[in-house]
Amino acid sequence: MSKIAVIDFETTGLSPANGDRATEVAVVIIDENRVIGSYQSLMNAGKRIPAFVQRLTGITDAMIRQAPPSSEVMQELAEFVGDIPFVAHNAAFDSKFIDAEWSRIHHQRSQTFACSLLLSRRLYPNFHNYKLGNLARYLNLPTAERSHRALADAELTAKLIIQIKADLQAKYAIDQVSHEMLCLLQKAPKSRIDEVVQKAQRNLRFCNNRYDHETMK
DNA sequence: TGCCAGGCCCTCTTTAGGGCCTT
Secondary structure (H helix, E strand, O other): OOEEEEEEEEEOOOOHHHOOOEEEEEEEEEEOOEEEEEEEEEOEOOOOOOHHHHHHHOOOHHHHHOOOEHHHHHHHHHHHHOOOOEEEOOHHHHHHHHHHHHHHOOOOOOOOEEEHHHHHHHHOOOOOOOOHHHHHHHOOOOOOOOOOOHHHHHHHHHHHHHHHHHHHHHHHOOOOOOHHHHHHHHHOOHHHHHHHHHHHHHHHHHHHHHHHHHHOO
């Protein structure tokens, strides 16, 4: 599978364990480095948004009151993404919110997360910092006027992961950067990036060869 | 009243501490 679902949440705070809830979600589906679809919705969890976060995101309590219920949005999201693997910028944040929101509708996540923040730290070790907006500037990625909204940030993260994959392909002369390779790379010690890419490539070739052999039987 | 995230990653480290990143 070459599709990736790039996801971004806006929330009332930093921790679902402290009662914070999602206020908006967006997913951008990319396939072979092309955007092929997207989903975005505000959602009403009945939780007030702190003034600081309202200023940060532009999402107000009034907007949320008119939004569909969280359960309805999260069900739609589950149907939209299916089992396509996820990418997010600082995936630890988005993964804990999607797990918390999906658990409320008794849906369990089956796919893994790759993290564009961890990957950027490894691939671009000399950058000053790794905030999404700054990475976009460093890499000359076109940005939307409005940041800190789910769709704008998901679209920017999609451009970032496409750039990361292109840079990996160019640097290591490889045809394909799988989600599995991204997941391996994001955990690799910085001193062993080359080794991990080569090992992942060998595994991919082994799998492809075995597939070719078995389909020709 | 005061506190309230958590995983990653670097360094003046590893028996720790603090900044980064997400809202």
